[in-house]
Amino acid sequence: MNKLTPGSNIRWESSRMMLPEHVDALRAQQARASQIERPLLDEQTLDAIGRQLNEAVVKHCFVTLSYYHSGSIRQKKCTIDKIDPIIGEIVINDAFGFSWAVPFQDIISIG
Structure with missing residues (x-):
């Protein structure tokens, strides 16, 4: 059985492709779905972090x-x-020697 035999799906073979705009929209939707909200920390946790x-x-x-x-x-x-x-931020140095600034409100935990 090939594409030219009766009852095959040749009519829909060209509709398999996706436009780049559709691919970008699907990737953006997946990225939005995987995002989380900023966790809220209580006073005891904030004191411990400090x-x-x-x-x-x-x-x-x-x-x-x-x-x-x-x-x-x-x-x-x-x-x-x-x-x-x-x-309202801390300055950190990573293992490679790069400096980063992290705002206080973004810190979740330190260990």
Whole structure:
């Protein structure tokens, strides 16, 4: 049996392709569906994170920082370089020597 035999599906063979716009729309929809909302932390958790941040700055050791960014939770193994309460962010250095600024409200946990 091939495409030319009676009862085959040759009429619909050309409709298998998808336009690039449709592919982009499907990918965008999947990305939106996989996003999560920023978790809300209670006061005790925020106090514990503050103590751990201060301890990490004093000891200058590597910690695992979990933070919210663009609909997902990311983790970085880093050192805490500076805490800036005026701007409301911390400056971290990752294992490769790159500096990053992470806002306080995005920090989920530190370990």
